[in-house]
Amino acid sequence: MSLLPSGLDEHVEDTESLSRFLPSSSWIAKSTGRVKNPAFLPAPDDDTSVYRVTGLHDIEIWKIANDHFIDASGTPHKHHGAALVQAVEVRKAEIDAIAQEGPPRHANLRGWPKINDADLQKAKRKVIATKIADKATFLANS
Amino acid sequence: MAFTAVSLGGAACLRDISHRRSGVSDSAMFLAREARTLVEKNDRSFSLIGKRGEVLSELAELRDEHRQIGWDGAEAPPVSSIALNQAKELVLALPASIPNPELAVDPDDGAVSLEWYAGPSRIFSVSVGTTSRMPYAGIDGTYSWHGVAPLEGARVPDYILQGIKRIFA
Secondary structure, eight states: OOBOTTSOBSSOOTTOEEEEEOOOGGGBOTTTOOBOGGGGSOOTTSOEEEEEOTTOOHHHHHHHHHHHOBOTTSSBOOOOOEEEEEHHHHHHTTOEEEEOOSSTTEEEEEOOOOOSOHHHHHHHHHHHHHHHHHHOEEEOOO | OOOOOOOHHHHHHHHHHHHOOOOOSHHHHHHHHHHHHHHHHHHHHHHHHHHHHHHHHHHHHHHHHTOSTTTTSSOOOOOOHHHHHHHHHHHHHSOTTSOOOEEEEOTTTOOEEEEEEEETTEEEEEEEOSSSEEEEEEEETTEEEEEEEEOBTTBOOHHHHHHHHHHHO
16 A cells, blocks of 8 residues: 555545536536536546545635646636546546546546547547536535 | 528518418419518527527627636637537527537537436537537436537437437437
8 A cells, every 4th residue: 555645545445535626617507506527528638637535524625626726827726616426436437536646635537538530539538427427416616 | 500580670571461361463472471481480580599599698608718728727728619600500400399408618629518418317418619520428327328420500410319319208
């Protein structure tokens, strides 16, 4: 067992809760508060950035956002809340959650399918993102 | 989708002509018939825009919120006017029986995501970007599917309609 600077184990357990901060209001369904699939699609660098938040109170989750969810100028980036999902749901969708500190508690969702046809690749990724979003819950930014 | 453009004054005039039954000449009857057709088309168009009006407003909001590179706090590309226009065309081409989609912007390519939600694990989504191909994906319980559909202007591809209908069945 290997510990990271944050004190968390290097391996992300299935039971861990992962927080995806939501920079776009469009990623939340206005009527239901449901999280939509683009929230979990990877960024152009092929990673979906999340934080490991098991056991943290809401205020501690928002502190992570304020400290580490920052834009290129180094200032906290506006977000509209967080999508919380268990790591096991990520693995059921056939990708993985890999710890990557950097910022304490940071991890990436990795293993997104790569194929030559960019549109078909996106379609495959949308299925995965939809499955994960379907199991996520929305935590409003209080 | 091409809409019949009729000004308010013109529409009132056409409606008046379309209701006339007094003309006895072939020309008068022809004009009345044509006017009725135009009025019906016009009414259908406004009815459809009314149903989709909320979605069209959301498209404008998407443009405002996602116009800068890095709107996600990283490197997400901005949503493009081409993607917004193509999404608008697709929305307006939806048959009236199809519910409005929920919109979002994808972080990987700035495409507009149209999503239909029929309940937990019953979701269908299509991404409209800058090309003429649309990646789509659906889940229905434990079954999932995906593919790429061509963008066909004023017509919604069968793959998309079937996907939406499947989750609402």
